[in-house]
Amino acid sequence: MLKAVTSALLIPPDAWDRLANPAGQEFNPLVSHDFFRCLEESGCAVAKTGWAPRHLVMEDEAGQITGIAPCYRKRHSQGEYVFDHGWADAYERAGGRYYPKMQVSVPFTPATGPRLMAVTEAERRELASGLIALCTEEKASSVHITFLPEQDWQALGGKLWLQRTDIQFHWANPGYGSFDDFLASLSSQKRKNIRKERASLAKNGITFHALTGNDIAERHWDAFYEFYMDTGARKWGTPYLNREFFSLIGGCMAEHILLIIAERAGKMIAGALNFIGSHALYGRNWGAVEYHDNLHFETCYYQALDFAIARKLARVEAGAQGGHKLARGYLPQKTYSLHYLAHPGLQRAVADYLAAERQGVEAEQQALAAHTPFRQEQDF
Template sequence: MASSEITLEAVPSISDIPAAEWDACANPQVNPGSLDNLDTLAGDCQTISRSDYNPFVSHAFFAAAETSNSACARTGWGARHLVAKVETQIVGVVPCYLKSHSQGEYVFDRGWAEAYHRAGGSYYPKLQVSVPFTPATGPRLLIRGGVDRDRIGSALASGLRALCNATEASSVHVTFAREDEAKFLGEHGFLQRTDQQFHWRNEGYTTFDDFLSTLNSRHRKAIKRERREAVSDGVTIHWLTGADITEDAWDAFFEFYMETGSRKWGRPYLTRKFFSLIGESMSRDVLLVMAKRNGRWIAGAINFIGSDTLFGRNWGAIEHHPFLHFEVCYYQAIDFAIQRGLKVVEAGAQGEHKLARGYLPQTTYSAHFIADPALRRAIDDYLKRERAYVAEVGRELTDAGPFRKSADEA
């Protein structure tokens, strides 16, 4: 297979790619013993196994987003998924969308669009390589196990540049990529960008109190108080996953999502059908943390469960209680991760308020191909300064974190 020609094609729907073929690339499950001579992205030796499972790049997630009309041409997300084949076998795919705006991405380039417009250029359409509406790190060049990953990855990177030209797009944006993948794309002409989120890391804790014991006294007491007050008005907290997630639960959660999303964004991205489809196809990958008072659901947060990471996503509420947001979104996620033995909780985009609750800065990575040489030079210069700023802020925030630095802070 290594000497066979690689062919590339862009398809307009996830339904044009068989689920088994997509998932063999997105979450390859290969016997580690067969990988001794496997080339990897950026020359870094990695083992591909179930331990790398990421629910957001599964065929089921993209199918739910597209079939529910959450991500479709009408909403500005026109699928152009890039498929690489060797002979008749799919060996790589890239989740890619032709976009007419910059909404639902969480890596902000509106300033670039406005500057290009003032200079007489047209920034839209652009190509977006991402999981729609999902600021979670994961693979973006999805490559089948047991193949020459460097060769297939290079073909996909070249294919994205060719697709940019074919669609008359201004640019290609690969967002929330893994660090090694972003650097690999940098070797193929993509500009490098960094940002930061706040993630919680499990340092081998067996209980929530184990985690609390690593914090300084002030933050430990504050978290205990917040957790007490969050449920002080007869609120109870429930974990729903798998078959426990009924359509009634989805109805309640969608009400929360619409109420909060309408206030924050004006128009929430996800349709009600999306949640039903997720419930049908990947309920074992979902954790709903739901709050109940006086016999009815009043708030909830949706999380997705990876092999070693809990990904926090949307939150909403129809009653407002002090600290309930922190309890449902952050503390319950930590509790669940500890019980499941998960290593990381990704709590979504932005939010320095997460720092006081044990979530520390984590660098995120993206890669950007800009077709216009003048715009490319301007953005390249800007990104050099931005990367330095992100690194410095990350260091300062980490130093200001809530963890004990000496025995005196216990």
């Protein structure tokens, strides 16, 4: 049986986490029940902000939950990082109604992870079929499953589900013992540039603190929220996350959080929020109230690498966008999304567009990879 519920709080946390992060597999804190609960309890991902929860739940005959798809009924395309504004404009110019649409994702979080949370491929296919039925029931134009694993993208892509790709930049750790080991793997010029960037901040008296667990206090969240609001307002107008959200995740997810704080003359001036998985560090948000050359690179990238090396994490995922990450050891990786559009004409038009776009993404990835910062004899 499939049903849609209007809040993650209506789904037992143990059932959610059992499917989102199965025992013995890679743990991703960004798909945990706690993360979704904090988004909803804080009022960030709720109907008022255009993210009305319609989480699809699948149960067996005994009433046990066997599948979950975190889904939202949306009246805009903000906070998704897979852009369909052009589709919406074209459809509405032709007389259609693109919103509401159904969005299967982690709100405001461009990080790959399970979206059709079930054990078997057959159960994931059943969830995907249920999402199409939910789209009809909600009188929505479409369903979008974003940042899902490549395996599910390959298995479900086809006539009903259109396939889309994009590029992010991830850093891979082959087993470095120190940051200097990482630097030694780079070309001479790139190595010199990074050392110069790091030294410039030390000369300005800027220090960095990597905080996790109980080391993170409300005063740190106060400062970070100020950084986040300043940078977010300048980049996209209205930031998506409110102050309460940070207190909530600090209260229930502190052991999975890395908060980098930069200080100068005893004042906190910048910060970066990361989430710690079993295999990966996920960079999420950053901000600053003072502006110094290379402050962004150190706070968001080099501090993350230092932490990942110390924790022996396999990779750092630095979030959306950013070709500047390439020179700092972050290499291009594809991301994947699936799209169902109820109107046959719109479906055909978007299918043609995506076929060309996928070719462009493939060419871009190859071109970027040709400019790797690593020494030529390195094999990454």
